[in-house]
Amino acid sequence: MTELSALSAAPTGTRDGVLRFYFGPMDCGKSTLALQMNYNHRRQGRRGLVLTKHDRSGGPQVTSRIGLGSEAVEVEDDLDLVALVREHRPVDYVICDEACFYTVAQIEQLADLTDDFGVDVYAFGLASDFRSQMFPAARRLFELADEISRLQVEVLCWCGRPGRLNARVIGGTMVRTGEQVVIGDTGDAPIRYQVLCRRHYRAGDLGES
Ligand SMILES: [Zn+2]
Numbered sequence: 156m157t158e159l160s161a162l163s164a165a166p167t168g169t170r171d172g173v174l175r176f177y178f179g180p181m182d183c184g185k186s187t188l189a190l191q192m193n194y195n196h197r198r199q200g201r202r203g204l205v206l207t208k209h210d211r212s213g214g215p216q217v218t219s220r221i222g223l224g225s226e227a228v229e230v231e232d233d234l235d236l237v238a239l240v241r242e243h244r245p246v247d248y249v250i251c252d253e254a255c256f257y258t259v260a261q262i263e264q265l266a267d268l269t270d271d272f273g274v275d276v277y278a279f280g281l282a283s284d285f286r287s288q289m290f291p292a293a294r295r296l297f298e299l300a301d302e303i304s305r306l307q308v309e310v311l312c313w314c315g316r317p318g319r320l321n322a323r324v325i326g327g328t329m330v331r332t333g334e335q336v337v338i339g340d341t342g343d344a345p346i347r348y349q350v351l352c353r354r355h356y357r358a359g360d361l362g363e364s
Pocket of ligand 1 (some may be wrong): 316352353355358
């Protein structure tokens with residue numbers, strides 16, 4: 156954060172950008188909101204980039220469960236996001252879907268874009284993994300972001316309570332150990348994920364599904 160006082164020089168050059176992180180469990184509408192935000196900004200004549208990683212479609216695009224979609228840049232681990240934006244300048248804003256899967260270095264680059272280039276960054280992602288522990292990239296976003304929002308689109312546990320945590324289910328059984336990132340819900344992958352309330356996540360109770 157830039158601190159301004161009566162004695163400090165005002166920042167020069169471009170306006171400060173803003174770094175926002177929107178988080179929530181699976182199915183809470185993160186990708187839908189990302190696409191809506193891209194649409195709104197574009198309609199105002201702003202120029203933007205859409206980034207994603209491990210989209211449910213398996214390709215370089217952002218798709219939502221309600222059928223919207225947009226082309227996107229796939230964020231590989233070695234992609235330098237500052238260099239990417241430089242190549243595409245002018246860029247007013249960047250939409251980062253699935254930001255929980257980016258590297259910590261890439262989250263730092265998002266902050267650089269905001270502070271050094273005046274780019275508005277809107278990051279969307281899960282906060283925690285199937286063990287209910289934070290993804291490193293999500294943690295860094297919590298530490299660095301100007302604004303953090305828990306998405307209010309209600310996703311419910313089977314019991315009707317608010318869904319908070321993502322359970323990994325293999326062969327009908329909830330598991331609590333394993334690789335942090337395993338993409339499921341694609342085709343006939345044996346792994347799936349289920350959103351549970353905290354009570355049923357901690358109890359390991361998947362309901363009657
Ligand atoms: Zn529940």
